[in-house]
Amino acid sequence: AQSVTQLGSHVSVSEGALVLLRCNxxxxxxxxxxxxxxxxxxxxxxxxxxxxxxTLVKGINGFEAEFKKSETxxxxxxxxxxxxxxxxxxxxxxxxxxxxxxxxxxxxxVIP
Amino acid sequence: xxxxxxxxxFQVLKTGQxxxxxxxxDMNHEYMSWYRQDPGMGLRLIHYSVxxxxxxxxxxxxxxxxxxxxxEDFPLRLLSAAPSQTSVYFCAxxxxxxxxxxxxxxxxxxxxxx
Numbered sequence: 001a002q003s004v005t006q007l008g009s010h011v012s013v014s015e016g017a018l019v020l021l022r023c024n025x026x027x028x029x030x031x032x033x034x035x036x037x038x039x040x041x042x043x044x045x046x047x048x049x050x051x052x053x054x055t056l057v058k059g060i061n062g063f064e065a066e067f068k069k070s071e072t073x074x075x076x077x078x079x080x081x082x083x084x085x086x087x088x089x090x091x092x093x094x095x096x097x098x099x100x101x102x103x104x105x106x107x108x109x110v111i112p
Numbered sequence: 113x114x115x116x117x118x119x120x121x122f123q124v125l126k127t128g129q130x131x132x133x134x135x136x137x138d139m140n141h142e143y144m145s146w147y148r149q150d151p152g153m154g155l156r157l158i159h160y161s162v163x164x165x166x167x168x169x170x171x172x173x174x175x176x177x178x179x180x181x182x183x184e185d186f187p188l189r190l191l192s193a194a195p196s197q198t199s200v201y202f203c204a205x206x207x208x209x210x211x212x213x214x215x216x217x218x219x220x221x222x223x224x225x226x
Contacts, residue, residue: 009152034212034214043218043220044202046215049214050212098162098213099145099157102154104154
């Protein structure tokens with residue numbers, strides 16, 4: 001069975017500080033991995049995805065994530081947090097782009 | 113560029129009532145799905161469809177029904193609403209067969225059952 005684990009349901013960072021949101025996956029074969037962002041009262045929007053082309057994936061709004069097979073991880077980072085980054089972030093895994101398995105989400109708070 | 117459109121955005125139901133949540137997409141995607149989002153539980157798959165006339169159950173299908181008569185539409189029916197179905201519901205669509213195809217989400221329907 002495939003699953004993802006997001007460590008830390010709430011993360012707080014100061015504006016300008018590094019953002020690190022953790023995601024570990026469990027899969028018998030290398031999966032496709034995604035990070036989605038959800039702003040308040042909105043749907044989910046794709047930040048970035050890993051599809052085996054490159055281990056370091058760059059997404060929108062300055063976010064990036066690195067696929068580490070040895071650690072079964074796909075952590076999301078951003079060098080400098082902005083107030084507008086405050087949102088809920090979801091890691092998700094799939095194999096053929098159809099059935100997604102989502103983590104429980106991490107709520108990011110940015111402190112001015 | 114409508115993408116995935118869900119209606120209504122908000123709904124309050126009484127226990128035992130039935131209703132249909134509408135979902136339509138204009139991207140000609142084969143795959144459509146319904147999720148519910150509850151605090152601390154992420155998104156859980158209710159039902160999904162890989163094309164017109166084909167549906168299947170996801171992780172939490174009890175109390176819900178779906179049909180897929182066209183590629184564009186994938187309504188979700190609550191047969192007899194219960195307070196445990198109070199949640200935010202999301203419809204999503206994606207193309208089949210593409211490597212790591214992105215799922216596109218609607219804006220959600222916030223349902224309260226009293």
